[in-house]
Amino acid sequence: MSFEINQSVKHVGKIDWELKKFHGDELSTHRGSSYNSYLVRDEKTALIDCVWTPFAKEFVANLKKEIDLKTIDYIIMNHGEPDHSGALPELMKEIPDTPIYCTANAIKSLKGQYHQEWNFVPVKTGDKLSLGSKEFIFVEARMLHWPDTMFTYLTGDNILFSNDGFGQHLASEHMFNDLVDQTELYHEALKYYANILTPFSNFVEKKITEILSLNLPVDMICPSHGLIWRDNPLQMVHKYMEWAKGYQENQISIIYDTMWNSTRQMAEAIAAGIKMSDPQVTVKLFNSNSTHTDKNDILTEVFKSKAILVGSPTINKGISFAMAGILEMIKGLAFKNKKAAAFGSYGWSGEGTKLISTELEHGGFELLNDGLKITWNPDDEGLVKCQEFGKAIAEALK
Template identity: 90%
Template sequence: MSFSINKSVTYVGKIDWELKKFHGDELSTHHGSSYNSYLVRDEKIALIDSVWAPFAKEFVSNLKKEIDLKTIDYIIINHGEPDHSGALPELMREIPDTPIYCTANAIKSLKGQYHQEWNFIPVKTGDKLSLGSKEFIFIEARMLHWPDTMFSYLTGDNILFSNDGFGQHLASEHMFNDLVDQGDLYHEALKYYANILTPFNSFVEKKINEILSLNLPVDMICPSHGVIWRDNPLQMVNKYMEWAKNYQENQISIIYDTMWNSTRQMAENIAAGIRQSDPDVTVKLFNSNSNHTDKNDIITEVFKSKAILVGSPTINKGISYAVAGILEMIKGLAFKNKKAAAFGSYGWSGEGNKLISAELEHGGFEIINEGLKVLWNPDDESLIKCREFGQTIGEALK
């Protein structure tokens, strides 16, 4: 697919309508995605990024229809991950001597993945590449979200090619932010940040401040996934600054798994107790089993929450597979400024609460209390205790 972004920049990427999982099975993409590549024409011609390897032949074939490959003077790879660099082997067979501009860390990444000695040109923040009347200014963006990432800024057109920064997994026939459903766009941008960039909040804030200090006008932001920001592009920069400050809303999320509905009953009655004590707080419940709720959607809600409650029955002196899995994801994302508590049912030993609390504390959460556990199936008295537990949580979080 190709279309003009302006007089000098052409989109030459791939929209992947069928994509439902990304990073293996680690990230859900309910709305598909795109692999954005850009052709920039001036006195010299540069290609920015490529597409994922399954579409490499299609990419090169379509690129040949757009331009004589031998007239491409430079290739810019903002990030070496295969969804951006996957078509390089196919492309470099056609134009093997074309210089590839990227960070030193990206050279290591690309060599490690493709085992080729291409004509790499390392760049760092402040380095420039002239195209004639315009030039690229390169800005290293380490840990947004890999050590090799950089942004490329095109003078004259005032376009920031931001790679994974400010992107979303969203396939659309309308590749500009003002033409798509704003609810879908905002949700996918938030989900992308929550599931990928949360551990790097401090890097995000620092890098955005660094870019702003350069006083470069930004008329458009072209990420490597999802739609292009042409209408008020800095709105997403402002959102990133907000999200990077250990973001939270007035929300409590209850995440649980259940075997015979005991823990589910606990979750629902705890939620009722929270609402009784604080009618203004948003309380959301999620069964963490993948047959019920997508794990990345849960993570997005954790990102929005000021506190989470996590419940599991005790199983073989441990906790359920589904709860253990979501806790592992939560730990890895290094959330800050959030509170948590545990709950669950048990039949014999009842270790679940302590295990959940320990994992949450390891993940950086402030533990509200020792949690609540109920023996066997909760009776009326136990359900009252659950509601009282919820009221205690609600009061503690006002």
């Protein structure tokens, strides 16, 4: 169902209440999402972005109820990923000659995915497209979060169509930021940044600085996922600047996997030791196994933490499958300004702790120490060692 953004802009996208996984199974979306497509009417009419492939026929059918497709003068594709472009093949069957404005990299992406020679018009930062009384200004946003990404600014209405920038995976019957629970909204915005944009934080900081230097008034930010920012829209821009600069809170996250509860006992004793030394610090424990904790929720907490402690039993001279997966994702997200240490239990070889330390170093973390390993189940003396380990961590972070 379409709804008005203002007198000249309508939302014609899709709210996906049932979505629980995204990017294959790489990203959890507990609260659903939306694929925001916008119809902009002036003397000329433009469609900004589309929807994900499973909703292509529904999207085109609904769009036909909204407008004669042949009166769409321009299609703007801010990003070629299928959650935004998936309906293009179905739409272009109806209006095959309509020009598609996008970056040169997006042309490569769209051709590579759909193998069609549509009427592509490449644009770059500063290029403009007149709609009559208003115009679009295009701003390339490379690596936010693909090489093909751009933002589109609408003069007159002062709207920034930001695609994946400033979005969240959040389905709501209220599609504006001032109408929803703010804690829920900010949690999903932070989770989105932590799990998708963190590796590109340097690009985020530079691009936002560039956009702010243009001194363009921004009355609304319309992303391609989640809610539209109409109440103080620049609040999320400033949040992105904060998140892009090695963000951390006064938090230590302990992430562990366990076979027979030895490593779990270590984790809990280490947490107790941290709190003995620093009662003010927030300590959170997470079992990395997916049957216990969602991996993307863990990564969001890593993003918030000033340090993480990672533990696993040694298994076949290695570490657990679940912990190896989490460490691979942590490494890929390239967190900045964070410290870490490893711990674990073992029976007869004990390589796990050193392997974790190595992976943490490869992920850009500053190691606080060489780690702690305990043979078999920790006895009272072993638990005291774990507490002392925790105290030392807390003192090192003060």
